[in-house]
Amino acid sequence: MDCLLRWIGIGALSVTIIGYFYRYVLKIQSTGQRDALPSKPSQSEKETKREQIQPKETAPVQQPRELVSPPTSPAPVSAPVSNFQTTLKFLQYFAHGVQGRRDSMEDAHFVIENFLEDPSKPSALFAIFDGHGGRRAADFAAENFPIYMKEALHSGAQPDEALRKAFLKTEEVYLEQAIQNQYQDGTTGVVALVVGDLLVVGNVGDSEAVISLGGKAIPLTTIHNPTKNPAEGARVVEAGGRLYMNRVGHPALNVRLFNIAVSRAIGDILYKIPQYTQNKPSGLTAEPDIATTTLLPEHQFLILACDGLWDVFSHADAVNFVAEKLRQGSSLEEICRDIITEAENRESGDNISACIISLIH
Secondary structure (H helix, E strand, O other): OHHHHHHHHHHHHHHHHHHHHHHHHOOOOOOOOOOOOOOOOHHHHHHHHHOOOOOOOOOOOOOOOOOOOOOOOOOOOOOOOOOOOOOEEEEEEEEEEHHHOOOOOOOOOOOOOEEOOOOOOOOOEEEEEEEOOOOOOHHHHHHHHHHHHHHHHOOOOOHHHHHHHHHHHHHHHHHHHHHHHHOOEEEEEEEEEEEEEEEEEEEOOOOOOEEEEOOEEEEOOOOOOOOOOHHHHHOOOOOOOEOOEEEOOOOOOOOOOOOOOEEEOEOHHHOOOOHHHHHOOOEEEOOOOOOOEEOOOEEEHHHEEEEEHHOOOOOHHHHHHHHHHHHHOOOHHHHHHHHHHHHHHHHOOOEEEEEEEEEEE
């Protein structure tokens, strides 16, 4: 009898351990595998929450800091932009982010004026990073992307290639730290570099950018979400990955339990390193899509935002919203706050971050 009881006890302990394991892995799931959203808060609860949350607003970043082993900051850069000309007089901008209905704030953003440190070439770098599974990846990207961007420009890369290299270097260094510390976070991101009349935009995931051209919304990014972009689903399958309900399924674990909404992101070691994937590809990558635009006098403003905004605003809707507010004489700060508030009113269930850049010709 004693022997039988011991075996029963061992069996119960094993079930308990397995249960804790699955709960832990489910907890670290990435975008789309979060806990169910809370019920819609009352107006008084909304006001109380807004008072408690300190919105993260942007000031120019002087020197990003590295979390581990900081690289030597490169000297001021003269970007190798051929035949430099500009009709752009200056930029005005405002960036803002709120926690929204999420339990925590996982977005990060930055704006760096005079990024190239060359008075003859007006420049600025803008970015929004939308973390999932935590905010370490988003914070790391916001703090280090500008460093890697300058390194790439300093090495002689053209701005579009420098932007690509900065995304991949951010991924490389963050993955090293994530593996060492078992960080399960990931982040999407959208970054825009303005150098005179040159605009270069890159993104991974469902953080997007749109520009107004004579009042018409022109997308500058590709959405990396198989549900919204079937071409991304086809890319994942071609890369050897698998889909589950138009989401990227884990290559080794049960896809019904382990799947992610976006098909490109920085971080997410659960889907990328052999320890978890059994050397099978998932199709999840940090390879960005890059778009280059020559700014014209008809280009009025640029909107960068995470999916917390784009889930409830179409590109055209967002451009029309901003254009109407500008006609009414609202400041960029008022407009940026208003569009985020409107996203909350439309019941966006996510953190919401946006940056609006006015192009003054």
